[in-house]
């Protein structure tokens with residue numbers, strides 16, 4: 001039976017649509033266009049396997065099939081169901097041959113792959129730049145160890161700096177760890193002095209950056225396809241990975257492990273800057289935020305921030321006392337200044353996107369494309385128009401902009417009670433955080 005006209009139309013439409021989708025010239029998640037040595041080495045494994053093996057086998061099987069069909073063809077009137085071709089059983093030489101040939105192919109691919117994997121696992125010795133990557137529902141946190149004392153502190157005061165299952169003695173920062181001394185959840189052990197950013201991983205171009213990947217809640221997966229493959233972020237464990245970009249640029253990524261409601265809106269990007277620009281960027285991130293002059297709208301915004309936002313967010317300006325301590329909880333009292341489950345906003349205005357890299361922070365920059373001019377990344381607040389409208393919508397009702405069950409401690413609370421003036425002040429204050 002022939003397919004109906006309708007089926008045919010739908011199929012044609014699907015094929016046409018699929019073909020058209022290849023026409024976009026912007027492929028931010030394209031693994032065939034690596035922009036760093038790690039991603040390149042993965043592609044270098046793929047090509048010989050594709051051309052040297054897959055294509056050869058494909059052609060042999062196709063041509064062989066056609067040739068056999070041609071050779072054994074019969075006219076319909078000559079067709080006799082009892083006239084079978086000669087049956088071959090127990091052909092010893094043949095069986096040996098078609099067992100050994102694939103085995104040789106697999107050994108070849110295997111050796112090639114294992115060498116590649118070793119190369120991918122190679123870390124910088126001694127460590128140059130380590131960044132801790134924390135998956136959270138639904139955004140990525142990046143922590144830079146500023147003072148070189150590791151990413152963690154001795155939160156329970158027992159003399160062990162840290163110890164979380166999954167890390168041996170050569171943990172982040174080279175610290176010794178006792179794996180029985182479990183300091184968890186993460187909020188209590190992260191070093192409050194470190195630089196913490198969200199959404200955009202800023203790195204120097206031309207250098208390998210080692211990542212320590214973990215998760216604060218469920219399993220996520222970190223993936224910047226043009227720089228390297230995927231690596232899972234598992235709560236309670238630390239996995240190492242690394243990225244390196246050949247040249248300055250923006251490289252987009254996406255969480256690739258289903259992690260709940262807003263998984264599809266958990267994005268990230270790596271921003272590679274020239275080493276000099278990176279240094280400037282980092283020095284700025286280390287510096288405390290500016291405190292606005294008293295009596296200004298920005299100062300009023302900071303007061304509102306203290307009242308409504310500080311229970312989750314941190315802005316380090318060397319003055320405010322953050323995260324009011326809870327009576328009788330020694331871990332909390334020992335950790336005054338960390339973002340709990342929310343982005344550290346100390347230098348919020350230096351990012352080009354927010355809320356899991358899905359919204360543009362500046363109106364001339366589209367978070368969906370790679371077109372961000374990294375030469376102006378350091379001047380974002382000066383060179384581009386602030387996306388005030390989106391930020392206002394976010395602060396007023398974040399769960400409406402990005403689905404999250406705040407009653408389950410996911411995401412940000414809505415603030416329907418905010419008066420127009422309070423909102424104006426808050427936004428004005430956030431704009432000063434450059």
Ligand code: HEC
Pocket residue numbers: 137138139198199305308309310311312313341342343348351353354355356357395402410411412413415426430
């Ligand atoms: C219940 C905790 C909580 C409170 C209270 C809270 N937030 Fe948030 N906020 C979050 C979380 C969680 C995120 C990350 C959400 C995401 O990206 O999916 C966030 C994200 C943000 C972002 C985007 C940051 C970035 O870099 O992506 C801004 C700006 C922000 N909040 C401002 C505020 C302001 C202003 C207030 C006070 C009016 C506030 N928040 C109160 C939890 C909170």
Ligand SMILES: [Cu+2]
Pocket residue numbers: 135136138219220221255256257258259263266
């Ligand atoms: Cu995720």
